[in-house]
Amino acid sequence: MGGSDVSATLFALLYYVATLLLVVGVAMKLRRYAKAPAPLKIPTMPAPRTMKGVYFRLLRETVLFESLFKSNKWIWLFGYLFHLGMLVVVLRHFRYVTYDIWWWLELIQPFGIYASYLMIIGLIGLLVRRFTVERVRYISSPSDYLMLVLLIAIAGTGMAMTFVQPVDIIAVKGFFLGLLRFQINPLPNSPMLLVHLALVAGLMIIFPISKLMHGPGLFFSPTRNQIDNSREKRHLAPWAKKLEE
Amino acid sequence: MASLDMNAEGGPKFVGDPLAIPKIKCDSMEDLESYMAHPKHNTDLGFPGELIDNWKEVAIAKIGELAENNRAFQVYLDTCVKCGACTDKCHYFLGTGDPKNMPVARQDLLRSVYRRYYTFAGKNFPWLVGARDLTREVLDEWYNYYHQCSQCRRCSVFCPYGIDTAEISMAAREIMNTIGMGQKYCNEIIAKAKTVGNNLGLNPKALRATLEDLEEDLEEETGLSVRIPLDEKGADILLITPSADFFAEPHIDGLLGYAKVFHEAGVSWTVSSYASEAANFGMFIGSYENMRTLCLRIRQAAEDLGVKRIVFGECGHAWRVAYSFMNTLAGPFDFLDQDYPIPQHIMEFTHDMILKGELNFDKSKNDHFRLTYHDSCNVARGAGMGGYEGGQFDLPREVIKACCNNYFEMDRDTTHESTFCCGGGGGLLTDELMDLRIKGASPRMTAMQQVTEDHGVTHLVAICAICKTQFSKVMPEYGYERESILSVHQLVANALILTGQTIDEDTAPEGDGVATEVNS
Numbered sequence: 001m002g003g004s005d006v007s008a009t010l011f012a013l014l015y016y017v018a019t020l021l022l023v024v025g026v027a028m029k030l031r032r033y034a035k036a037p038a039p040l041k042i043p044t045m046p047a048p049r050t051m052k053g054v055y056f057r058l059l060r061e062t063v064l065f066e067s068l069f070k071s072n073k074w075i076w077l078f079g080y081l082f083h084l085g086m087l088v089v090v091l092r093h094f095r096y097v098t099y100d101i102w103w104w105l106e107l108i109q110p111f112g113i114y115a116s117y118l119m120i121i122g123l124i125g126l127l128v129r130r131f132t133v134e135r136v137r138y139i140s141s142p143s144d145y146l147m148l149v150l151l152i153a154i155a156g157t158g159m160a161m162t163f164v165q166p167v168d169i170i171a172v173k174g175f176f177l178g179l180l181r182f183q184i185n186p187l188p189n190s191p192m193l194l195v196h197l198a199l200v201a202g203l204m205i206i207f208p209i210s211k212l213m214h215g216p217g218l219f220f221s222p223t224r225n226q227i228d229n230s231r232e233k234r235h236l237a238p239w240a241k242k243l244e245e
Numbered sequence: 246m247a248s249l250d251m252n253a254e255g256g257p258k259f260v261g262d263p264l265a266i267p268k269i270k271c272d273s274m275e276d277l278e279s280y281m282a283h284p285k286h287n288t289d290l291g292f293p294g295e296l297i298d299n300w301k302e303v304a305i306a307k308i309g310e311l312a313e314n315n316r317a318f319q320v321y322l323d324t325c326v327k328c329g330a331c332t333d334k335c336h337y338f339l340g341t342g343d344p345k346n347m348p349v350a351r352q353d354l355l356r357s358v359y360r361r362y363y364t365f366a367g368k369n370f371p372w373l374v375g376a377r378d379l380t381r382e383v384l385d386e387w388y389n390y391y392h393q394c395s396q397c398r399r400c401s402v403f404c405p406y407g408i409d410t411a412e413i414s415m416a417a418r419e420i421m422n423t424i425g426m427g428q429k430y431c432n433e434i435i436a437k438a439k440t441v442g443n444n445l446g447l448n449p450k451a452l453r454a455t456l457e458d459l460e461e462d463l464e465e466e467t468g469l470s471v472r473i474p475l476d477e478k479g480a481d482i483l484l485i486t487p488s489a490d491f492f493a494e495p496h497i498d499g500l501l502g503y504a505k506v507f508h509e510a511g512v513s514w515t516v517s518s519y520a521s522e523a524a525n526f527g528m529f530i531g532s533y534e535n536m537r538t539l540c541l542r543i544r545q546a547a548e549d550l551g552v553k554r555i556v557f558g559e560c561g562h563a564w565r566v567a568y569s570f571m572n573t574l575a576g577p578f579d580f581l582d583q584d585y586p587i588p589q590h591i592m593e594f595t596h597d598m599i600l601k602g603e604l605n606f607d608k609s610k611n612d613h614f615r616l617t618y619h620d621s622c623n624v625a626r627g628a629g630m631g632g633y634e635g636g637q638f639d640l641p642r643e644v645i646k647a648c649c650n651n652y653f654e655m656d657r658d659t660t661h662e663s664t665f666c667c668g669g670g671g672g673l674l675t676d677e678l679m680d681l682r683i684k685g686a687s688p689r690m691t692a693m694q695q696v697t698e699d700h701g702v703t704h705l706v707a708i709c710a711i712c713k714t715q716f717s718k719v720m721p722e723y724g725y726e727r728e729s730i731l732s733v734h735q736l737v738a739n740a741l742i743l744t745g746q747t748i749d750e751d752t753a754p755e756g757d758g759v760a761t762e763v764n765s
Contacts, residue, residue: 029323036316039533041569042409044401045626046635046662053634061405071330071403079328079405129329134269136329138344139353141375143366144327209365214406217324222317223398223407228629230569231586234576239314240533 008187011197012179018201025208026216033220037237047228054227061218074129082122082151088115089158096169096176116159123152147210150199157196167193263659263692266333267342274343279392280677282427289436290535293425300424301379305362307420308355312363317412322359324406325349331400331408336665337393340684345390348400348410354387355417384426391417392428393681395671396529396562397622402662414671415531422530430675435526435535442521442542443488449476449518455491456516463501468747471508473500474515476550482507482514483547485523485567485588486558487710495732496713499559502734505741506595509604514556520546523563524710528570529672536566540575553582556589559732561709562670564590565627590630592708595737596640599647606740611649614704614731617696618645618652619689619716620664621709635661641708641733648740653700659692667707669715682715683722690723706731 048054060066065083069076092112095105127148130140161167167190178185187193206212219225284294297303312319331348333339338346345351353375360367360376367376377383396411421427437446447455456473463471474480484507490500507514520542527536547555555578557567567588572578578587586593598604618641624630630637638661646652659665668685696702705720707713707730716730742748 033316033320036313036319038316039314040573042317042412042627044398044407044409044662045629045637047629049634061407065405067403067407068328068330068405071334071405075328075330133329135266135332135344135347136327138269139327139329139332139347139349141327142372143374146373211324211326214324214326217320218406220316220320221324221407222320223401223409228634230572231588231629234572236573237314240573243534243537 005186007189007194008175008184011175011187011194011201012184014198014201015179018204022204022207026213029208029213030216030220033217037239038222038226038235039237039240041226041228041230041235042222043226043228044223045228047226049228051227054225058219058224061224074125078122078125078129080122081118082126085115085117085119085122086151088112089119089155096173097180099177113162116155116162120152120155120159123148123155127152143210147212150203154196154199154203157192157199160192161190161196165190165192261691261694263656263665263688263695264333265339265691267339269344270342271344274337274341274346274393274681275389277393277678277681278389279673279675280429281388282429282432284425286429286432286436287422287425287427289439290422290427290432290530290532292422292427292432296425300384300426303424304384304420305358305379307423308359309363311416311419312359315412315416317409318416321352321406321408321412322356325352325356325408328405330403330405331410334400334403335394335410336397336399336668336688337395337681337685340668340687341681343393345386346393348404348408351390351394352408352410352413354383354390355413355420358383384421387417388421388426388428391421392673392678395622395666395668395673395685397666397670398626399622399663399666402626411671415528417531418529418672419531422532427530428672431526431530431672434524435530435539438522438524438526438539439535439542442517442519444522444524444526445488445492447488447491447521449521452491452516452518452521459497459501459504463504467505467743469508469743469745471504471743473504474513476518477513477515478550480513480515480550480552482512482554482556483520483543483550483552484514484516484556484558484591485520485543485563486516486591487523487560487563488521489710489714490558491521493710493714494717495728495730495735496559496710498735498738499732500734502732502736502738502741503558503591505738505743506591506598506604506734509741509743510594510598515550515552517546517550519549523557523560523567525563525566526672528562528566533574536570537574540566540571543571544575544578547578548580554585554589555581555587556591556594558591559708559710559734561621561623561711562627563710565623568628568630586632590640591734592640592644593630595644595734596631599644604647604737605742605744606648607742608648608650608740610739611736612651614649614736615651615653615700615702616645616649616704616706616731616736617655617693617702618642618660618733619655619667619705619707619712620660621707621712622664622666622670624708625662625664638662641706644733645706645736648736653696653702655692655696659688665689665692667709667712667715668719670709670711674711674715679718683719686715686719686723690719693725694723704729704731706733706736708733 168188171188174185175187357377358379366374394414401409434444489496525539665688668682717727
């Protein structure tokens with residue numbers, strides 16, 4: 001058994017564990033959010049008067065970061081560049097887990113590199129803000145900096161494999177396609193790749209137990225997902241119902 | 246901080262910027278402390294009289310219980326990414342520079358403890374995620390800074406996840422009450438409202454005498470019998486209004502306005518001595534049970550008096566409770582007339598009358614005012630009006646404009662959903678917090694000074710009893726007279742010409758020396 005076989009086995013295990021923790025962890029968190037009732041109607045007004053309106057509000061928050069835009073143009077700009085860039089980069093990585101390349105993957109393929117620029121510019125902007133703006137520095141914990149550093153490292157090692165030290169991406173694809181079929185295929189023995197993969201697995205593991213849950217959390221936020229109809233329709237939490245008996 | 250206004254009348258002028266961000270002044274508001282409740286007031290509300298021995302265990306358990314029972318609390322503790330969007334949005338931070346008055350930092354006082362006892366990272370790596378043990382120092386810090394939040398929700402407008410500091414601050418006060426650490430101002434008042442029926446402790450006899458005096462004033466002014474009925478069974482409308490409307494200025498002038506509008510509308514209405522309070526301080530301390538008890542008094546009064554409709558007077562947080570919570574807490578109100586909103590706001594009632602053309606205004610009666618309108622936080626961000634999105638902004642403005650000629654808007658970043666709190670809401674309208682109240686009013690006052698410079702605005706109009714009291718106290722600190730704050734329905738009362746009213750020579754717009762009858 002050669003060194004590369006050992007690392008392939010280790011990384012296969014790591015990715016199975018990381019995926020399991022990510023899926024189970026997020027599912028458990030979402031279950032907890034879903035189970036906790038909202039005792040009162042607290043939408044931040046003015047709020048939509050229909051469910052359709054609520055979907056539209058959530059869509060604007062998700063796609064445009066509407067509230068953040070109203071709040072602070074710099075955070076919005078850096079946050080938006082980072083998230084948009086990351087979205088394209090993550091989508092582009094789907095080519096490593098599908099045998100045939102879907103048409104939309106072909107479509108975004110040329111934008112991957114530019115997306116990585118946006119992502120790294122956004123992340124560095126956010127990190128600089130965190131250091132330089134007195135108010136933001138005051139509210140930052142070590143984990144807040146480390147999270148940005150982790151993402152910058154992931155983006156940086158990924159870009160390095162494109163620009164500095166190319167790896168055999170066909171073999172990488174073979175490795176991940178193998179994982180989907182419970183086979184351990186060889187993984188190229190590139191330090192850059194191994195660091196990149198280890199950091200991504202780390203991100204997957206901490207996702208459910210960190211502030212990264214803000215994404216799914218938004219959809220459970222009562223100030224954003226409730227309809228303004230409290231006079232017309234009575235809203236009652238199960239535990240509150242017991243008070244009436 | 247000042248900015249140069251190039252468009253000011255009479256050439257460019259330096260005016261303050263209501264959104265100016267101060268330098269951080271760590272712990273500058275650390276010594277401010279709201280008085281603690283007397284043991285009796287805590288026990289009246291169902292809480293322990295004094296700090297219990299095992300407060301720490303009980304407080305930590307309460308955090309877990311709230312997280313299970315209130316989705317907002319759970320989600321908001323988890324999802325903050327410390328992006329900083331809210332850091333310059335709180336009027337108390339803008340006014341004091343104390344970083345613990347930044348919304349996220351205020352939330353973190355509790356979030357840090359939640360993380361320590363309820364999250365993997367906080368249990369194992371507290372230094373990494375800013376988690377900390379619950380100690381007596383932390384508890385004191387909670388008490389201090391959660392009583393520097395007026396629960397105005399301005400931060401929740403700007404948070405990308407809608408995190409609402411009011412929810413955290415209410416939960417924190419609920420936790421503190423659970424371990425016997427209540428605040429005097431709120432708890433004393435709730436105890437009074439629960440026993441006497443209003444926050445002032447005004448008994449039915451005194452209330453009746455007050456209302457009779459006001460009826461006499463109205464008759465003297467109009468020559469008509471404009472009534473303010475009390476406990477009249479079979480009336481169509483039950484008016485629930487803040488008890489400040491019965492005695493304080495300018496609140497009382499608003500009450501006279503409601504009475505005139507009801508009179509002109511020809512409806513039968515009544516005040517209840519059993520539920521003579523719109524305010525519901527149960528909300529400020531985050532207590533569902535206490536808030537519910539107070540709402541049930543209103544329901545009881547409506548049932549006992551056999552009314553068909555409930556109308557609320559001018560009060561901000563009361564309208565949030567009435568509009569957003571009352572159906573939940575004390576509904577369903579199936580015994581009331583379903584053709585009208587339940588409950589209805591007096592602004593909706595008056596606005597309807599104006600639309601129908603049933604109110605005859607002489608706008609010139611308000612010509613000695615140059616006016617601007619302060620959107621009260623709980624009306625703007627906690628409730629609705631008029632049955633459509635944003636009606637709470639339009640209706641008061643349309644009513645004001647219907648009865649005055651000189652109206653001007655303040656900076657749009659300080660009105661509507663972005664309105665600044667008056668600085669006295671959320672259970673902070675107490676004298677020992679005056680320093681905070683004055684500083685917290687500064688963004689609103691600065692925005693007002695801008696329109697005073699630009700348009701010669703003299704008076705501020707508000708729709709909330711707390712705002713009115715707060716402004717009458719703090720406006721002198723900003724160069725205005727204490728009478729510079731007005732009720733919306735005070736303007737209505739001034740301009741409304743009742744059918745058959747006598748107009749005397751002093752106040753008649755075109756006085757011909759003789760008292761004249763107006764028929765319209």
